Amino acid sequence: MEKQTYSRRFFLTTSSLLATFAFIPESVKAFYSNVKKLVIRPKEELRFLVTINKKKYRINADSRTTLLDLVREQLQLTGTKKGCDHGQCGACTVHVDGQRVLSCLTLAAMVQDKNVTTIEGLADGDKLHPMQQAFIECDGFQCGYCTPGQIMSAVACVNEGHTGSVEEIKEFMSGNLCRCGAYNGIVESIQKVAR
Amino acid sequence: MGFFDNQPDIQHIPEGRIEGIAKVTGSGKYAAEYKVNNQCYGVLVGSSVAAGTIKSISLDDAKQVAGVIDILTHQHKPFVPGFADEAKIKEAHFGLPIFYTDKIYFKGQPIAMVIAETLEEATYAASLVSADYTIDKANVDFDKSHPGIAASNTGKERGSLDSWSNVPYVTEAEYTIQNEVHNPMEMHATIAQWTSDDKLKLYDKNQGVNNVQRTFAKLWNIPTGNIEVISEFVGGGFGSGLRVWPHTFATIMAARQVKRPVKLMLTRPQMFLLVGYRPASWQKIKIGADSNGQFAGIWHIAKHSTSVYENFEDGITRITRMVYKFSNLKTESAIVPLNLSAPTWMRGPGDCTGAFAVECAIDELSYQLKQDPVELRLKNLAIEKDPENGKTWSTNFLNEGIQKGATMINWKNRQPVPGQETDGDWKIGYGMAVGMWGAGRGKAGASIKMQRDGTITVRTAMTDIGTGTGTAMQNIAHDFTGISKNNIKVELGNSNLPPAPSQGGSTGLSSISGAVVATCEALKQKLAGYASLQNDVYKDALAKDILLSDTGISYKANFISYASLWEKNNLDLVEAEASSGPGEERQKFSFCSSAAHFCRVRVHSKTGKVKIDKMVCVVDGGKIVNEKAAANQVSGAAAGGIGMALMEEQPVDTRYGSLVGNDLAGYHFAVNADSPIVEVAFINKPDVNINPTGSKGLGEVGIIGSAAAIANAIYNATGKRLRNLPITPDKILQA
Numbered sequence: 001m002e003k004q005t006y007s008r009r010f011f012l013t014t015s016s017l018l019a020t021f022a023f024i025p026e027s028v029k030a031f032y033s034n035v036k037k038l039v040i041r042p043k044e045e046l047r048f049l050v051t052i053n054k055k056k057y058r059i060n061a062d063s064r065t066t067l068l069d070l071v072r073e074q075l076q077l078t079g080t081k082k083g084c085d086h087g088q089c090g091a092c093t094v095h096v097d098g099q100r101v102l103s104c105l106t107l108a109a110m111v112q113d114k115n116v117t118t119i120e121g122l123a124d125g126d127k128l129h130p131m132q133q134a135f136i137e138c139d140g141f142q143c144g145y146c147t148p149g150q151i152m153s154a155v156a157c158v159n160e161g162h163t164g165s166v167e168e169i170k171e172f173m174s175g176n177l178c179r180c181g182a183y184n185g186i187v188e189s190i191q192k193v194a195r
Numbered sequence: 196m197g198f199f200d201n202q203p204d205i206q207h208i209p210e211g212r213i214e215g216i217a218k219v220t221g222s223g224k225y226a227a228e229y230k231v232n233n234q235c236y237g238v239l240v241g242s243s244v245a246a247g248t249i250k251s252i253s254l255d256d257a258k259q260v261a262g263v264i265d266i267l268t269h270q271h272k273p274f275v276p277g278f279a280d281e282a283k284i285k286e287a288h289f290g291l292p293i294f295y296t297d298k299i300y301f302k303g304q305p306i307a308m309v310i311a312e313t314l315e316e317a318t319y320a321a322s323l324v325s326a327d328y329t330i331d332k333a334n335v336d337f338d339k340s341h342p343g344i345a346a347s348n349t350g351k352e353r354g355s356l357d358s359w360s361n362v363p364y365v366t367e368a369e370y371t372i373q374n375e376v377h378n379p380m381e382m383h384a385t386i387a388q389w390t391s392d393d394k395l396k397l398y399d400k401n402q403g404v405n406n407v408q409r410t411f412a413k414l415w416n417i418p419t420g421n422i423e424v425i426s427e428f429v430g431g432g433f434g435s436g437l438r439v440w441p442h443t444f445a446t447i448m449a450a451r452q453v454k455r456p457v458k459l460m461l462t463r464p465q466m467f468l469l470v471g472y473r474p475a476s477w478q479k480i481k482i483g484a485d486s487n488g489q490f491a492g493i494w495h496i497a498k499h500s501t502s503v504y505e506n507f508e509d510g511i512t513r514i515t516r517m518v519y520k521f522s523n524l525k526t527e528s529a530i531v532p533l534n535l536s537a538p539t540w541m542r543g544p545g546d547c548t549g550a551f552a553v554e555c556a557i558d559e560l561s562y563q564l565k566q567d568p569v570e571l572r573l574k575n576l577a578i579e580k581d582p583e584n585g586k587t588w589s590t591n592f593l594n595e596g597i598q599k600g601a602t603m604i605n606w607k608n609r610q611p612v613p614g615q616e617t618d619g620d621w622k623i624g625y626g627m628a629v630g631m632w633g634a635g636r637g638k639a640g641a642s643i644k645m646q647r648d649g650t651i652t653v654r655t656a657m658t659d660i661g662t663g664t665g666t667a668m669q670n671i672a673h674d675f676t677g678i679s680k681n682n683i684k685v686e687l688g689n690s691n692l693p694p695a696p697s698q699g700g701s702t703g704l705s706s707i708s709g710a711v712v713a714t715c716e717a718l719k720q721k722l723a724g725y726a727s728l729q730n731d732v733y734k735d736a737l738a739k740d741i742l743l744s745d746t747g748i749s750y751k752a753n754f755i756s757y758a759s760l761w762e763k764n765n766l767d768l769v770e771a772e773a774s775s776g777p778g779e780e781r782q783k784f785s786f787c788s789s790a791a792h793f794c795r796v797r798v799h800s801k802t803g804k805v806k807i808d809k810m811v812c813v814v815d816g817g818k819i820v821n822e823k824a825a826a827n828q829v830s831g832a833a834a835g836g837i838g839m840a841l842m843e844e845q846p847v848d849t850r851y852g853s854l855v856g857n858d859l860a861g862y863h864f865a866v867n868a869d870s871p872i873v874e875v876a877f878i879n880k881p882d883v884n885i886n887p888t889g890s891k892g893l894g895e896v897g898i899i900g901s902a903a904a905i906a907n908a909i910y911n912a913t914g915k916r917l918r919n920l921p922i923t924p925d926k927i928l929q930a
Contacts, residue, residue, distance in 0.1 A: 064315040079222065081380070083381070086858060118221070122220075123220055128216070135218075139823045143380065143429060143432075143660055170870075177864070180431055181832065182830075183867045184830045184872055184873055
């Protein structure tokens with residue numbers, strides 16, 4: 001990776017200087033806009049390799065791109081959903097090296113050389129994952145938008161061994177919001193698979 | 196002869212939804228997920244003041260960002276015929292004339308839209324847009340404003356207030372509810388593509404493609420058919436997609452401006468600002484009864500907020516006029532304009548708000564009377580006739596619902612005196628309330644395409660926002676044709692398909708079921724017409740006597756295979772189309788769906804935490820077409836009721852006009868752990884007058900009254916009457 005032209009320290013010094021400039025005459029303030037122009041940085045493109053759903057991808061991504069936007073906007077893997085973009089709803093849950101992860105809080109660059117599984121990679125060809133099958137049978141969804149995230153979390157919930165009781169399942173699935181309130185079916189699906 | 200006569204024993208086996216695989220594998224495409232070549236991204240910039248006029252917008256910094264293509268503002272936008280002048284804007288009734296005004300009506304109102312090659316570039320550039328304003332005084336304070344606005348009669352007064360001034364039992368109280376926000380999990384999104392100068396393609400999140408199509412055809416002054424709206428998968432609505440919002444319009448303008456397809460997905464904080472909410476409300480109820488518990492009269496005053504640029508009337512007192520027999524009744528309402536964005540219908544609109552007050556008031560009265568709230572309600576239900584117009588209810592099984600619910604929750608275990616049942620630090624209580632919703636039906640169209648192999652595709656423009664419309668269409672088509680479900684596909688959510696009303700107000704299934712039945716009959720008749728060329732007996736065949744299978748058509752044991760039918764008539768594809776809507780039955784009867792909500796709660800005496808132990812909902816939704824999907828709707832609505840009762844509120848900073856904590860970390864609705872396994876039961880008796888399947892909508896009634904049931908249970912547990920939603924732990928501890 002190329003060395004950054006403007007460091008974090010530069011930002012901090014610049015902004016504290018700017019705060020001081022607020023009390024300084026117009027002539028000096030003119031300098032402000034010049035400084036500000038400097039901080040509008042060109043985008044930085046990062047190149048790295050990542051394995052998504054057992055397929056190797058050579059990525060060329062904006063350094064600001066999240067894993068969520070990478071899969072949705074660049075790779076057309078739109079099964080992973082954006083529900084808040086701030087780690088508050090769980091709709092974007094994917095697995096990174098087998099752990100459940102919020103892809104909206106993960107910069108794309110952070111999954112360099114890692115194994116990512118999205119909802120598209122859960123089924124074995126046409127054969128659905130047991131959790132996917134259970135969600136259909138138990139009607140564990142309505143609108144379906146939170147569903148991929150629910151299923152990714154549900155699979156992790158079973159793997160983590162948090163299925164001892166309805167209460168435990170509910171607790172460990174509460175990071176995945178469902179506004180339709182299909183919670184009855186979600187819990188039933190997980191119980192079915194955990195059995 | 197209808198459905199019930201000829202196929203009385205059909206059991207709908209609960210099974211997976213028709214779109215199940217698409218949803219669990221992530222292959223179903225929601226609005227923002229279509230790949231459109233050469234598409235760029237839009238991001239909206241909101242105003243930083245709550246009222247005023249834009250003096251200038253500074254775009255210089257934003258334009259320096261690489262990848263920025265253009266920036267729309269009120270000074271730089273394409274010409275829209277429907278917004279050509281002030282008069283046209285007024286006539287359009289669009290609400291906020293986005294980019295066609297320099298006036299600011301609320302904080303966060305879009306003042307610019309940055310269009311860039313990538314989402315990151317557009318987002319960054321949008322953060323660099325700033326504006327100067329002439330700032331006006333903004334008012335966002337509902338609590339302080341509503342007393343200054345007088346309420347006026349809504350609906351005809353029955354009897355008089357004076358006539359029950361001397362009854363022995365009267366309660367009078369005020370009830371308030373904070374702003375609540377729909378927050379479907381899918382954020383509203385649009386991809387707009389002008390395929391030619393006057394042809395527009397929209398991938399859009401909404402609850403009614405024809406509504407979107409009509410709105411923009413008018414605004415752009417192009418034929419309706421030139422606009423194609425695609426909303427095949429809709430990630431929830433709850434009312435937020437029932438009208439056309441400014442951001443969709445902005446995206447279309449952007450696509451026009453840069454001559455490229457543009458995609459916009461609102462951010463979650465923008466979801467609180469730009470697609471409506473349930474307005475904050477204040478209500479006052481005075482209700483009286485004689486010593487037997489017969490209701491003597493009710494006086495209901497309701498006020499709620501609206502925006503300064505557009506009026507919205509929620510209809511809070513409607514429910515007061517329909518559930519019980521009140522010989523004396525007065526309902527009044529008013530709306531209170533504030534510098535906030537426009538509210539809109541949210542699940543169980545109006546009735547949900549009204550039912551909270553009325554059902555709590557009745558509960559209060561029951562304790563005064565020392566009568567069981569179940570008995571008190573049963574005694575006063577208007578079960579035979581709609582009290583509003585005197586028409587007979589086509590069906591109304593609310594009494595049965597109440598009785599069934601009481602059994603399911605073990606109501607007999609409830610202590611009539613509050614605060615009697617404890618479990619360590621927990622106080623336990625039971626509560627109940629009812630909900631009702633006018634069962635509507637709209638005119639809808641459908642078509643069926645039959646392929647050479649005998650498979651059919653049932654099609655309509657109606658969307659499926661998660662209610663199970665597509666699955667119900669498949670089920671109904673199976674019941675009315677005989678073709679196996681595996682051979683029935685469904686296409687919906689596209690404006691090129693036969694027109695249908697928006698999916699809202701619990702009218703979806705009621706409207707589309709008639710259309711599907713009519714289309715099945717049309718298909719049978721068409722096939723019988725071809726069959727009659729091979730066998731004369733088919734000439735007089737009536738649709739109801741014709742049976743289809745996966746391999747052919749039969750009538751009175753005369754079977755003709757599709758293969759021979761196709762070959763003899765040189766057919767490739769058979770298509771039938773029909774529409775169906777309400778008729779004279781609406782003059783004769785009133786129609787309602789209803790629900791009885793029961794719950795058992797525990798309230799922690801030290802922390803004020805409320806836990807719902809058990810929640811029961813018994814619904815009269817007529818004939819249940821798909822029990823699994825219907826139960827899912829109702830238990831989901833109960834989760835909505837839990838949110839409404841205990842956690843949902845969007846506070847407003849009255850100093851600056853800002854929303855506070857407007858994201859999913861700040862705004863809480865029920866998560867999995869907040870909701871018990873909800874127990875749902877149905878009356879499941881067909882309403883033979885409403886439509887050919889006898890099913891009534893049930894999406895709204897699942898939430899109407901549920902918040903009151905919880906508030907009533909909290910009273911029964913603690914003896915504390917909380918009349919201000921949401922009932923958060925601090926309120927319980929302070930009461």
